[in-house]
Amino acid sequence: MPSLEKFKIDLKSLPEGETVMERDLGDDFFASIDAPDVRSGQLHSTLTIHRRDNLFELLVDTAGTVTVPCDVCLDDMDQPIETHDRLTAQLGDTGSEDDDVVTVSEEEGILDVAWFVYESIALSIPLRHVHAPGKCNPAMMNVLKEHSAARSGDEDGEKAVDSRWAALKDLKITN
Structure with a gap:
Protein backbone atom coordinates (compact mmCIF):
# COMPACT_ATOMS: atom_id res chain seq x y z
CA MET A 1 0.00 0.00 0.00
CA SER A 124 -17.95 18.30 -0.26
CA ILE A 125 -19.87 15.23 -1.48
CA PRO A 126 -23.57 16.14 -1.75
CA LEU A 127 -25.90 14.36 0.67
CA ARG A 128 -27.93 13.03 -2.25
CA HIS A 129 -26.10 11.63 -5.25
CA VAL A 130 -28.03 10.11 -8.14
CA HIS A 131 -27.36 9.37 -11.77
CA ALA A 132 -28.68 11.73 -14.42
CA PRO A 133 -32.23 10.82 -15.52
CA GLY A 134 -32.19 7.59 -17.55
CA LYS A 135 -28.67 6.59 -16.46
CA CYS A 136 -29.61 4.36 -13.49
CA ASN A 137 -29.28 0.57 -13.76
CA PRO A 138 -32.40 -0.55 -15.73
CA ALA A 139 -32.66 -3.90 -13.92
CA MET A 140 -32.68 -2.19 -10.53
CA MET A 141 -35.21 0.39 -11.72
CA ASN A 142 -37.55 -2.45 -12.79
CA VAL A 143 -37.24 -4.09 -9.37
CA LEU A 144 -37.99 -0.76 -7.69
CA LYS A 145 -41.05 -0.25 -9.89
CA GLU A 146 -42.27 -3.75 -9.13
CA HIS A 147 -42.09 -3.17 -5.38
CA SER A 148 -43.47 0.34 -5.48
CA ALA A 149 -46.58 1.12 -3.36
CA ALA A 150 -48.06 3.04 -6.30
CA ARG A 151 -49.10 -0.20 -8.07
CA SER A 152 -51.62 -1.13 -5.34
CA GLY A 153 -54.48 0.90 -6.91
CA ASP A 154 -57.26 -0.52 -9.07
CA GLU A 155 -57.07 -0.42 -12.84
CA ASP A 156 -60.33 1.58 -13.09
CA GLY A 157 -58.56 4.86 -12.28
CA GLU A 158 -58.77 4.79 -8.47
CA LYS A 159 -55.86 6.62 -6.86
CA ALA A 160 -53.15 4.20 -5.76
CA VAL A 161 -52.95 3.71 -2.01
CA ASP A 162 -50.39 1.76 -0.02
CA SER A 163 -52.19 -1.26 1.43
CA ARG A 164 -50.87 -0.49 4.92
CA TRP A 165 -52.66 2.90 4.86
CA ALA A 166 -55.82 1.38 3.38
CA ALA A 167 -56.14 -0.90 6.44
CA LEU A 168 -55.94 2.13 8.73
CA LYS A 169 -58.86 3.78 6.90
CA ASP A 170 -61.24 1.29 8.54
CA LEU A 171 -60.23 2.36 12.03
CA LYS A 172 -62.29 5.23 13.42
CA ILE A 173 -61.84 7.10 16.66
CA THR A 174 -65.03 8.19 18.38
CA ASN A 175 -65.39 10.50 21.33
Missing part, protein backbone atom coordinates in the same frame (compact mmCIF):
# COMPACT_ATOMS: atom_id res chain seq x y z
CA PRO A 2 1.46 3.41 -0.93
CA SER A 3 2.68 5.70 1.81
CA LEU A 4 1.11 8.97 2.86
CA GLU A 5 4.55 10.49 3.49
CA LYS A 6 4.05 13.08 0.73
CA PHE A 7 1.28 14.62 2.89
CA LYS A 8 3.62 15.23 5.83
CA ILE A 9 4.91 18.78 5.73
CA ASP A 10 8.09 19.77 7.57
CA LEU A 11 6.99 23.21 8.75
CA LYS A 12 10.40 24.13 10.19
CA SER A 13 12.10 23.72 6.80
CA LEU A 14 9.67 25.96 4.90
CA PRO A 15 10.98 29.39 3.90
CA GLU A 16 9.20 32.61 4.87
CA GLY A 17 6.51 33.58 2.37
CA GLU A 18 4.59 31.30 0.03
CA THR A 19 5.24 27.64 -0.81
CA VAL A 20 3.08 25.68 -3.26
CA MET A 21 2.82 21.87 -3.31
CA GLU A 22 0.90 19.79 -5.88
CA ARG A 23 -0.51 16.35 -5.05
CA ASP A 24 -2.41 13.85 -7.22
CA LEU A 25 -4.94 11.76 -5.32
CA GLY A 26 -5.96 8.40 -6.72
CA ASP A 27 -7.37 5.11 -5.50
CA ASP A 28 -4.11 4.44 -3.61
CA PHE A 29 -4.65 7.59 -1.49
CA PHE A 30 -8.12 6.47 -0.40
CA ALA A 31 -6.90 2.93 0.30
CA SER A 32 -3.90 4.19 2.32
CA ILE A 33 -5.99 6.52 4.45
CA ASP A 34 -8.60 3.76 4.97
CA ALA A 35 -11.33 6.15 3.87
CA PRO A 36 -14.77 5.25 5.26
CA ASP A 37 -16.88 7.21 2.75
CA VAL A 38 -14.84 7.28 -0.47
CA ARG A 39 -13.04 4.24 -1.86
CA SER A 40 -11.80 5.61 -5.19
CA GLY A 41 -11.38 8.76 -7.21
CA GLN A 42 -9.05 10.88 -9.30
CA LEU A 43 -8.35 14.34 -7.91
CA HIS A 44 -5.65 16.99 -7.94
CA SER A 45 -4.86 18.97 -4.80
CA THR A 46 -2.87 22.19 -4.50
CA LEU A 47 -1.52 23.16 -1.08
CA THR A 48 -0.47 26.79 -0.78
CA ILE A 49 1.34 27.51 2.47
CA HIS A 50 1.95 31.07 3.69
CA ARG A 51 4.57 31.24 6.45
CA ARG A 52 4.97 34.22 8.77
CA ASP A 53 7.42 33.38 11.58
CA ASN A 54 5.94 30.34 13.37
CA LEU A 55 2.42 30.80 11.94
CA PHE A 56 1.36 28.89 8.82
CA GLU A 57 -1.79 29.41 6.74
CA LEU A 58 -2.56 26.44 4.48
CA LEU A 59 -4.96 26.85 1.57
CA VAL A 60 -6.05 23.52 0.09
CA ASP A 61 -7.77 23.48 -3.31
CA THR A 62 -8.88 20.08 -4.60
CA ALA A 63 -10.74 19.22 -7.81
CA GLY A 64 -11.64 16.02 -9.62
CA THR A 65 -14.10 13.15 -9.27
CA VAL A 66 -14.80 10.49 -6.65
CA THR A 67 -16.75 7.28 -7.10
CA VAL A 68 -19.82 6.92 -4.86
CA PRO A 69 -22.90 4.66 -4.99
CA CYS A 70 -26.06 6.09 -6.58
CA ASP A 71 -28.78 6.54 -3.94
CA VAL A 72 -31.42 5.10 -6.29
CA CYS A 73 -29.88 2.11 -8.09
CA LEU A 74 -26.76 1.57 -5.93
CA ASP A 75 -24.45 1.38 -8.97
CA ASP A 76 -21.20 3.34 -8.80
CA MET A 77 -21.25 6.84 -10.24
CA ASP A 78 -18.67 9.60 -10.67
CA GLN A 79 -19.31 12.64 -8.48
CA PRO A 80 -17.46 15.86 -9.40
CA ILE A 81 -15.73 17.49 -6.44
CA GLU A 82 -14.25 20.96 -5.97
CA THR A 83 -13.11 22.17 -2.55
CA HIS A 84 -11.40 25.25 -1.16
CA ASP A 85 -10.38 24.92 2.49
CA ARG A 86 -8.13 26.71 4.93
CA LEU A 87 -6.12 25.48 7.91
CA THR A 88 -3.96 27.53 10.27
CA ALA A 89 -1.04 25.92 12.08
CA GLN A 90 1.63 27.15 14.44
CA LEU A 91 4.77 25.79 16.01
CA GLY A 92 4.54 25.52 19.80
CA ASP A 93 5.60 23.67 22.91
CA THR A 94 3.03 20.88 22.66
CA GLY A 95 0.97 19.46 19.84
CA SER A 96 -2.77 20.18 19.99
CA GLU A 97 -5.76 20.77 17.78
CA ASP A 98 -7.96 23.75 18.52
CA ASP A 99 -10.96 24.76 16.42
CA ASP A 100 -9.01 27.61 14.88
CA VAL A 101 -5.34 26.67 15.04
CA VAL A 102 -3.44 23.38 15.00
CA THR A 103 -0.35 23.56 17.21
CA VAL A 104 2.52 21.38 16.03
CA SER A 105 5.26 20.44 18.46
CA GLU A 106 8.26 22.62 17.69
CA GLU A 107 10.53 19.67 18.42
CA GLU A 108 8.93 17.55 15.68
CA GLY A 109 7.74 20.26 13.29
CA ILE A 110 5.82 17.83 11.04
CA LEU A 111 2.20 18.49 10.03
CA ASP A 112 0.33 15.58 8.42
CA VAL A 113 -2.42 17.01 6.16
CA ALA A 114 -3.61 13.72 4.63
CA TRP A 115 -6.69 13.40 6.84
CA PHE A 116 -7.50 17.12 6.47
CA VAL A 117 -7.45 16.76 2.67
CA TYR A 118 -9.63 13.64 2.88
CA GLU A 119 -12.18 15.31 5.18
CA SER A 120 -12.34 18.28 2.84
CA ILE A 121 -13.22 15.91 -0.02
CA ALA A 122 -15.72 13.85 1.99
CA LEU A 123 -17.54 16.95 3.26
Whole structure:
Protein backbone atom coordinates (compact mmCIF):
# COMPACT_ATOMS: atom_id res chain seq x y z
CA MET A 1 0.00 0.00 0.00
CA PRO A 2 1.46 3.41 -0.93
CA SER A 3 2.68 5.70 1.81
CA LEU A 4 1.11 8.97 2.86
CA GLU A 5 4.55 10.49 3.49
CA LYS A 6 4.05 13.08 0.73
CA PHE A 7 1.28 14.62 2.89
CA LYS A 8 3.62 15.23 5.83
CA ILE A 9 4.91 18.78 5.73
CA ASP A 10 8.09 19.77 7.57
CA LEU A 11 6.99 23.21 8.75
CA LYS A 12 10.40 24.13 10.19
CA SER A 13 12.10 23.72 6.80
CA LEU A 14 9.67 25.96 4.90
CA PRO A 15 10.98 29.39 3.90
CA GLU A 16 9.20 32.61 4.87
CA GLY A 17 6.51 33.58 2.37
CA GLU A 18 4.59 31.30 0.03
CA THR A 19 5.24 27.64 -0.81
CA VAL A 20 3.08 25.68 -3.26
CA MET A 21 2.82 21.87 -3.31
CA GLU A 22 0.90 19.79 -5.88
CA ARG A 23 -0.51 16.35 -5.05
CA ASP A 24 -2.41 13.85 -7.22
CA LEU A 25 -4.94 11.76 -5.32
CA GLY A 26 -5.96 8.40 -6.72
CA ASP A 27 -7.37 5.11 -5.50
CA ASP A 28 -4.11 4.44 -3.61
CA PHE A 29 -4.65 7.59 -1.49
CA PHE A 30 -8.12 6.47 -0.40
CA ALA A 31 -6.90 2.93 0.30
CA SER A 32 -3.90 4.19 2.32
CA ILE A 33 -5.99 6.52 4.45
CA ASP A 34 -8.60 3.76 4.97
CA ALA A 35 -11.33 6.15 3.87
CA PRO A 36 -14.77 5.25 5.26
CA ASP A 37 -16.88 7.21 2.75
CA VAL A 38 -14.84 7.28 -0.47
CA ARG A 39 -13.04 4.24 -1.86
CA SER A 40 -11.80 5.61 -5.19
CA GLY A 41 -11.38 8.76 -7.21
CA GLN A 42 -9.05 10.88 -9.30
CA LEU A 43 -8.35 14.34 -7.91
CA HIS A 44 -5.65 16.99 -7.94
CA SER A 45 -4.86 18.97 -4.80
CA THR A 46 -2.87 22.19 -4.50
CA LEU A 47 -1.52 23.16 -1.08
CA THR A 48 -0.47 26.79 -0.78
CA ILE A 49 1.34 27.51 2.47
CA HIS A 50 1.95 31.07 3.69
CA ARG A 51 4.57 31.24 6.45
CA ARG A 52 4.97 34.22 8.77
CA ASP A 53 7.42 33.38 11.58
CA ASN A 54 5.94 30.34 13.37
CA LEU A 55 2.42 30.80 11.94
CA PHE A 56 1.36 28.89 8.82
CA GLU A 57 -1.79 29.41 6.74
CA LEU A 58 -2.56 26.44 4.48
CA LEU A 59 -4.96 26.85 1.57
CA VAL A 60 -6.05 23.52 0.09
CA ASP A 61 -7.77 23.48 -3.31
CA THR A 62 -8.88 20.08 -4.60
CA ALA A 63 -10.74 19.22 -7.81
CA GLY A 64 -11.64 16.02 -9.62
CA THR A 65 -14.10 13.15 -9.27
CA VAL A 66 -14.80 10.49 -6.65
CA THR A 67 -16.75 7.28 -7.10
CA VAL A 68 -19.82 6.92 -4.86
CA PRO A 69 -22.90 4.66 -4.99
CA CYS A 70 -26.06 6.09 -6.58
CA ASP A 71 -28.78 6.54 -3.94
CA VAL A 72 -31.42 5.10 -6.29
CA CYS A 73 -29.88 2.11 -8.09
CA LEU A 74 -26.76 1.57 -5.93
CA ASP A 75 -24.45 1.38 -8.97
CA ASP A 76 -21.20 3.34 -8.80
CA MET A 77 -21.25 6.84 -10.24
CA ASP A 78 -18.67 9.60 -10.67
CA GLN A 79 -19.31 12.64 -8.48
CA PRO A 80 -17.46 15.86 -9.40
CA ILE A 81 -15.73 17.49 -6.44
CA GLU A 82 -14.25 20.96 -5.97
CA THR A 83 -13.11 22.17 -2.55
CA HIS A 84 -11.40 25.25 -1.16
CA ASP A 85 -10.38 24.92 2.49
CA ARG A 86 -8.13 26.71 4.93
CA LEU A 87 -6.12 25.48 7.91
CA THR A 88 -3.96 27.53 10.27
CA ALA A 89 -1.04 25.92 12.08
CA GLN A 90 1.63 27.15 14.44
CA LEU A 91 4.77 25.79 16.01
CA GLY A 92 4.54 25.52 19.80
CA ASP A 93 5.60 23.67 22.91
CA THR A 94 3.03 20.88 22.66
CA GLY A 95 0.97 19.46 19.84
CA SER A 96 -2.77 20.18 19.99
CA GLU A 97 -5.76 20.77 17.78
CA ASP A 98 -7.96 23.75 18.52
CA ASP A 99 -10.96 24.76 16.42
CA ASP A 100 -9.01 27.61 14.88
CA VAL A 101 -5.34 26.67 15.04
CA VAL A 102 -3.44 23.38 15.00
CA THR A 103 -0.35 23.56 17.21
CA VAL A 104 2.52 21.38 16.03
CA SER A 105 5.26 20.44 18.46
CA GLU A 106 8.26 22.62 17.69
CA GLU A 107 10.53 19.67 18.42
CA GLU A 108 8.93 17.55 15.68
CA GLY A 109 7.74 20.26 13.29
CA ILE A 110 5.82 17.83 11.04
CA LEU A 111 2.20 18.49 10.03
CA ASP A 112 0.33 15.58 8.42
CA VAL A 113 -2.42 17.01 6.16
CA ALA A 114 -3.61 13.72 4.63
CA TRP A 115 -6.69 13.40 6.84
CA PHE A 116 -7.50 17.12 6.47
CA VAL A 117 -7.45 16.76 2.67
CA TYR A 118 -9.63 13.64 2.88
CA GLU A 119 -12.18 15.31 5.18
CA SER A 120 -12.34 18.28 2.84
CA ILE A 121 -13.22 15.91 -0.02
CA ALA A 122 -15.72 13.85 1.99
CA LEU A 123 -17.54 16.95 3.26
CA SER A 124 -17.95 18.30 -0.26
CA ILE A 125 -19.87 15.23 -1.48
CA PRO A 126 -23.57 16.14 -1.75
CA LEU A 127 -25.90 14.36 0.67
CA ARG A 128 -27.93 13.03 -2.25
CA HIS A 129 -26.10 11.63 -5.25
CA VAL A 130 -28.03 10.11 -8.14
CA HIS A 131 -27.36 9.37 -11.77
CA ALA A 132 -28.68 11.73 -14.42
CA PRO A 133 -32.23 10.82 -15.52
CA GLY A 134 -32.19 7.59 -17.55
CA LYS A 135 -28.67 6.59 -16.46
CA CYS A 136 -29.61 4.36 -13.49
CA ASN A 137 -29.28 0.57 -13.76
CA PRO A 138 -32.40 -0.55 -15.73
CA ALA A 139 -32.66 -3.90 -13.92
CA MET A 140 -32.68 -2.19 -10.53
CA MET A 141 -35.21 0.39 -11.72
CA ASN A 142 -37.55 -2.45 -12.79
CA VAL A 143 -37.24 -4.09 -9.37
CA LEU A 144 -37.99 -0.76 -7.69
CA LYS A 145 -41.05 -0.25 -9.89
CA GLU A 146 -42.27 -3.75 -9.13
CA HIS A 147 -42.09 -3.17 -5.38
CA SER A 148 -43.47 0.34 -5.48
CA ALA A 149 -46.58 1.12 -3.36
CA ALA A 150 -48.06 3.04 -6.30
CA ARG A 151 -49.10 -0.20 -8.07
CA SER A 152 -51.62 -1.13 -5.34
CA GLY A 153 -54.48 0.90 -6.91
CA ASP A 154 -57.26 -0.52 -9.07
CA GLU A 155 -57.07 -0.42 -12.84
CA ASP A 156 -60.33 1.58 -13.09
CA GLY A 157 -58.56 4.86 -12.28
CA GLU A 158 -58.77 4.79 -8.47
CA LYS A 159 -55.86 6.62 -6.86
CA ALA A 160 -53.15 4.20 -5.76
CA VAL A 161 -52.95 3.71 -2.01
CA ASP A 162 -50.39 1.76 -0.02
CA SER A 163 -52.19 -1.26 1.43
CA ARG A 164 -50.87 -0.49 4.92
CA TRP A 165 -52.66 2.90 4.86
CA ALA A 166 -55.82 1.38 3.38
CA ALA A 167 -56.14 -0.90 6.44
CA LEU A 168 -55.94 2.13 8.73
CA LYS A 169 -58.86 3.78 6.90
CA ASP A 170 -61.24 1.29 8.54
CA LEU A 171 -60.23 2.36 12.03
CA LYS A 172 -62.29 5.23 13.42
CA ILE A 173 -61.84 7.10 16.66
CA THR A 174 -65.03 8.19 18.38
CA ASN A 175 -65.39 10.50 21.33
